[in-house]
Amino acid sequence: xxxxxxxxxxxxxxxxxxxxxxxxxxxxxxxxxxxxxxxxxxxxxxxxxxxxxxxxxxxxxxxxxxxxxxxxxxxxxxxxxxxxxxxxxxxxxxxxxxxxxxxxxxxxxxxxxxxxxxxxxxxxxxxxxxxxxxxx
Amino acid sequence: xxxxxxxxxxxxxxxxxxxxxxxxxxxxxxxxxxxxxxxxxxxxxxxxxxxxxxxxxxxxxxxxxxxxxxxxxxxxxxxxxxxxxxxxxxxxxxxxxxxxxxxxxxxxxxxxxxxxxxxxxxxxxxxxxxxxxxxx
DNA sequence: CTACGTGCAAACGGTTTGCAATTCC
DNA sequence: GGAATTGCAAACCGTTTGCACGTAG
Numbered sequence: 001x002x003x004x005x006x007x008x009x010x011x012x013x014x015x016x017x018x019x020x021x022x023x024x025x026x027x028x029x030x031x032x033x034x035x036x037x038x039x040x041x042x043x044x045x046x047x048x049x050x051x052x053x054x055x056x057x058x059x060x061x062x063x064x065x066x067x068x069x070x071x072x073x074x075x076x077x078x079x080x081x082x083x084x085x086x087x088x089x090x091x092x093x094x095x096x097x098x099x100x101x102x103x104x105x106x107x108x109x110x111x112x113x114x115x116x117x118x119x120x121x122x123x124x125x126x127x128x129x130x131x132x133x134x135x136x
Numbered sequence: 137x138x139x140x141x142x143x144x145x146x147x148x149x150x151x152x153x154x155x156x157x158x159x160x161x162x163x164x165x166x167x168x169x170x171x172x173x174x175x176x177x178x179x180x181x182x183x184x185x186x187x188x189x190x191x192x193x194x195x196x197x198x199x200x201x202x203x204x205x206x207x208x209x210x211x212x213x214x215x216x217x218x219x220x221x222x223x224x225x226x227x228x229x230x231x232x233x234x235x236x237x238x239x240x241x242x243x244x245x246x247x248x249x250x251x252x253x254x255x256x257x258x259x260x261x262x263x264x265x266x267x268x269x270x271x272x
Numbered sequence: 273c274t275a276c277g278t279g280c281a282a283a284c285g286g287t288t289t290g291c292a293a294t295t296c297c
Numbered sequence: 298g299g300a301a302t303t304g305c306a307a308a309c310c311g312t313t314t315g316c317a318c319g320t321a322g
Contacts, residue, residue, distance in 0.1 A: 012296055012301060034287080049304050054287060070208040072262075076311090077286065091256050102250050110243045111265060118236060119270040120227050126208075127263045129247060134255040148321055150277060170312080185279050190312060192277095212286090213311065 009063030016052045017059075024066065024082045031069070031099045033077040071099070073130050089127040096136050145199030152188045153195075160202065160218045167205070167235045169213040207235070209266050225263040232272050 002021055003013050011017060019041055024032070032040075038053045057080050060066040069079045071092045079099075087108075088101040107127065115122045138157055139149050147153060155177055160168070168176075174189045193216050196202040205215045207228045215235075223244075224237040243263065251258045 014296070014302060016303075051288075051305075052303060055289095055303085058288090070206055072206040072208065075286085076212065091251070091254060094259060100254060100256070102254065104246050104250050107243055107246045107250075110240050110246070111263075114238050114240050114243075115227070115265060115267065118227060118238065120236070120265065120267050121270070122265050122267040123230060124266040125264065126266070127247075128261065129251060129256065129258050130260040130262070131251065131256050131258040134257070148276060150321070152278075183279095187280075187313080188278060191314095194313090211311085 005063070005065055009059065009065065011059060011063070016048050017056050019046050019048065020053065020056050021060070021065070024080075025084075030101075031079050031081050033079055035077065037080070069126070069128075071128060073128075089129075091129040091131070091133075093132055093136060094130050095132045098133065098136065100133075141199070141201055145195065145201065147195060147199070152184050153192050155182050155184065156189065156192050157196070157201070160216075161220075166237075167215050167217050169215055171213065173216070205262070205264075207264060209264075225265075227265040227267070227269075229268055229272060230266050231268045234269065234272065236269075 002025065003018065006013050006017050006021065020037065023037065023041060023044075027040075034050065034053050034057055037057070038048065038050045041048050041053070057066060057068075057078075061068050061080070064083055066080045067083045069081065069090065070076075071079055071090070073092055073094055085101075086103065088103045089107070091100045091102060092098070111122065111125060114120075138161065139154065142149050142153050142157065156173065159173065159177060159180075163176075170186065170189050170193055173193070174184065174186045177184050177189070193202060193204075193214075197204050197216070200219055202216045203219045205217065205226065206212075207215055207226070209228055209230055221237075222239065224239045225243070227236045227238060228234070247258065247261060250256075
């Protein structure tokens with residue numbers, strides 16, 4: 001529920017923050033670069049600066065409201081997604097940039113096993129498959 | 137064997153290229169940023185420019201002599217590794233930056249299964265575990 | 273000899289930041 | 298009113314590039 005997330009993060013409820021969070025929550029698109037989000041808001045007629053989009057997304061990241069990914073495939077941009085679903089990994093089309101989320105219990109389990117074997121405490125992980133979908 | 141790799145890539149055998157490849161082949165360290173490699177060569181007394189290190193590493197990447205990774209954890213730098221071993225994934229310490237390679241047959245298999253399920257043709261994948269080793 | 277490679281310094285692109293003006297509570 | 302936030306433009310940092318000079322074959 002929108003505004004309380006912002007407040008819970010210890011942040012003031014400002015127009016830019018509400019606009020960004022609302023856009024993330026209301027859009028079908030789940031994966032955004034800062035630039036894309038900025039452009040979308042601008043074309044919605046909102047008045048906001050790219051610097052603020054970056055600042056807010058970084059704050060949201062620290063508050064665990066969004067996740068930041070690096071699909072370093074085509075570009076070096078960060079990609080942000082609302083952190084409102086179960087953990088998942090990603091398949092990224094190198095052709096169209098399309099992103100699909102997936103989850104595989106076995107992969108998760110095996111990762112934990114590997115970590116154990118190496119006496120490694122996993123704090124996070126990133127798994128991205130790059131390729132193409134048959135229908136594109 | 138060193139020089140023929142360079143030649144096979146359609147590249148002239150120049151001093152900078154030989155120095156870089158030799159360093160990669162002779163060092164225990166397997167994962168290098170361009171800057172680290174540059175500094176190491178400089179402190180070896182070599183004369184080379186950072187731009188050349190970048191150019192050569194990019195050429196080597198295209199020739200499949202090295203692999204480029206993005207352990208986007210601590211920084212946004214590319215990390216390069218000599219492509220002279222079997223495929224593997226990485227565990228990266230968020231504390232020390234230490235990188236350990238691992239391979240898990242099951243994870244590879246499950247990735248292929250997931251891809252099949254989504255009618256996705258995997259061309260590449262990146263799996264990185266971030267955390268800490270017990271002994272650091 | 274000449275095509276290819278290099279060093280330098282300047283440009284690049286995504287992101288961050290200092291500062292003065294504005295907004296939230 | 299005062300602390301937090303914003304917009305702007307400039308800085309930043311890793312990487313790339315144009316160009317004049319150097320070097321491999």
